Amino acid sequence: MQSNLNCMANNCAFNKSNVCYASHIKVEGFEAQITPETYCDSFRNSTSFNLSNYSESTDVTNTQNISCSAANCTYNISGACNAIHVDINYENESCETFVLR
Template sequence: MPKIVCDVTKCSHNKSNVCYANRINVAGGNAENSKQTNCASFLDKNHYSTLTNNTNYDSDECNAIVCNVHSCTYNHNKCCYADSIQVTGDGANLYEETNCHTFKPE
C-alpha cells in the first residue's frame, strides 16, 4: 500500500491515486478536525501539467510527510508517523480545498 493515497485528481503529483511528490507538507496548525487540514504541496495540473512522467516504479512514490498539524496524534517533531495517510479533495483547485483525512486529534 502506498504511504499516501490521494484522491485529489487535479494535483500534478497524483498518478492513479498515488502521490509522487518528493515530499508533501500537511498544514493545519491546531486543527480540530480534518477539514481544517490541507496538503500544502498541491499543484494544479492546469498550471503545472503532470509531474509524474518520470516515475514508473512504486519505489518512487512519496513517503516523506512533513506535518505542521500540531494537534495531530501522528505528528512527532513535524514528521507523520501514520502507516499511511489519505489526502482528499477531488475537484480541488486550491490547496485549501484538500484535506488530510487521516488526521486524528490528540
C-alpha cells in the same frame, strides 16, 4: 514501517492513479481541530502547474516523506507524520488521516 501516500485529489499534478509522486509532502494546519482545517501544501493543480519545470520524483511518496505542522494530530511526532497510511481528500486536499489528540 513505511506506506504509500494515497491521493484522491485527481486534479493534483503529482497524482498518478491515486498514488502520490511528489518528492515531499507538507501537510499544514497548525491549529487544526478537525480534518477540513488541514491541507496538503504540496498540492499543485494539474491544469495550471507545468510538471516539465519541476524535477519530478519517479519514486512513490511514502509516509517517511511527509512533514506535518498539524500540532494537534495524534500522528504528528516532532513535525513528521507517524501514520502508517495517509489519505489526501479529493475535494479540498485535506489530510483525511488527521486524528485530534
